[in-house]
Amino acid sequence: MRLLYTAGDGRLSWTDDLVGDQIPPYAILSHTWGKQEVIFDDLKNLNSLEDIGAKSKAGWDKIRFCAQQTKRDGLDYFWVDTCCIDKSNSQELQEAINSIGWTLQELLAPASVAFYSKEGELLGDKQSLKDTIHEITGIPVEALSGSRLSDFSVDDRFSWAEKRQTTREEDRAYSLLGMFGVHLPLIYGEGEENAFYRLRDAVATKENKGRSRSQEERLGKICSWLSAPDPSTNYHKAHKQRQAETRLWLLQNARFAEWKEGAASRLWLYGIPGCGKTILSSTIIEHLLQHCDDDASMVTAYFYFDFNDTQKQDPELMLRSLLCQLLQRSSTIPKGVDALFSSCDNGQRQPSLRALLEVTSQVMRQFTHAYIVLDALDECTQRQELMDVLETVAGWQLDNVHLLMTSRKERDIESSLESYVKKKALSLCRGT
Numbered sequence: 001m002r003l004l005y006t007a008g009d010g011r012l013s014w015t016d017d018l019v020g021d022q023i024p025p026y027a028i029l030s031h032t033w034g035k036q037e038v039i040f041d042d043l044k045n046l047n048s049l050e051d052i053g054a055k056s057k058a059g060w061d062k063i064r065f066c067a068q069q070t071k072r073d074g075l076d077y078f079w080v081d082t083c084c085i086d087k088s089n090s091q092e093l094q095e096a097i098n099s100i101g102w103t104l105q106e107l108l109a110p111a112s113v114a115f116y117s118k119e120g121e122l123l124g125d126k127q128s129l130k131d132t133i134h135e136i137t138g139i140p141v142e143a144l145s146g147s148r149l150s151d152f153s154v155d156d157r158f159s160w161a162e163k164r165q166t167t168r169e170e171d172r173a174y175s176l177l178g179m180f181g182v183h184l185p186l187i188y189g190e191g192e193e194n195a196f197y198r199l200r201d202a203v204a205t206k207e208n209k210g211r212s213r214s215q216e217e218r219l220g221k222i223c224s225w226l227s228a229p230d231p232s233t234n235y236h237k238a239h240k241q242r243q244a245e246t247r248l249w250l251l252q253n254a255r256f257a258e259w260k261e262g263a264a265s266r267l268w269l270y271g272i273p274g275c276g277k278t279i280l281s282s283t284i285i286e287h288l289l290q291h292c293d294d295d296a297s298m299v300t301a302y303f304y305f306d307f308n309d310t311q312k313q314d315p316e317l318m319l320r321s322l323l324c325q326l327l328q329r330s331s332t333i334p335k336g337v338d339a340l341f342s343s344c345d346n347g348q349r350q351p352s353l354r355a356l357l358e359v360t361s362q363v364m365r366q367f368t369h370a371y372i373v374l375d376a377l378d379e380c381t382q383r384q385e386l387m388d389v390l391e392t393v394a395g396w397q398l399d400n401v402h403l404l405m406t407s408r409k410e411r412d413i414e415s416s417l418e419s420y421v422k423k424k425a426l427s428l429c430r431g432t
Contacts, residue, residue, distance in 0.1 A: 183220030
């Protein structure tokens, strides 16, 4: 994280990006965003705090107050969300949103919380105002008085955000990430309902796995580093379009049953455009997620190639997405993954495709069954690279890995899959 401080000459500056034990004590400005907030680029042009008076943005008053109050409280550093995050850096933004203190957790986590008016007048602290805070937010007085978050149920903690208002609807869910110690890829535009669905799923996975807080933080950094697209938006979109009983015949098909239970099994489902392959994939994924739900030794990971999304046309991004899903289900961070992250300067450099394949193979071996569903291979723009990746995965001959793919029946795909799919193909040109 990057902190602000006032240098001896009055100049306002940032620290380097600090991690772990490097982070000193610091103050946080928890505030409601206005229309004239100071952003990262604004501070680049600021020479000293004395220049603030000449600035036009109303948000400068907050920065000046926070700098002065930090000094009065005997601290050297402070953090303001609007201007300590470089939002032009997508990886930094992703990691920051997963780790920053949103207002709700800023209220609960620190030992000392003071409330000030817009004019800088002290109104009280968390203890003196606890009854008022409880009345407004619904947060129990015990939580405000220092009780551990783990002392309260998951449903209780979700209820604390019911009155929360955010500018972007997805932030109602994202603002709870720190409350539960989980990490999610940010998908603005997915809608509040889907954001909460993913959050609850991540919380349930963590509750089942019981990873330590340090492991959760490490995993969050690794997933941010992988910068993988989230295919759940495609899944939920297709799932909403599916009519009841649609394509359920496949789940009772003998070939599907054989694929589901067979060793090192592969199945290719092909059909003409518009025959419902993507909707069928959502049916299969839903079935497999339910199948794995009660058994942590099994996992389902999936990916949708999509002509309408450049992030979902790249074989390497597919692999990164699958790896993130596998890691979220894993009880610990596999040594190979941790070592790869460390060897890349803790996320400062990107791994090779070969290295990603190697660690993905290692992670897959941890499960008794790993179901992989890949939809619309024909919508991948790097077709040959994709075929090479799939051939590598098939070449592992892992008995616990079950690979299912859908696409149009195009000659290059058919010829590439022929060597390891053979007769394990099924036409979808039949009744629903």
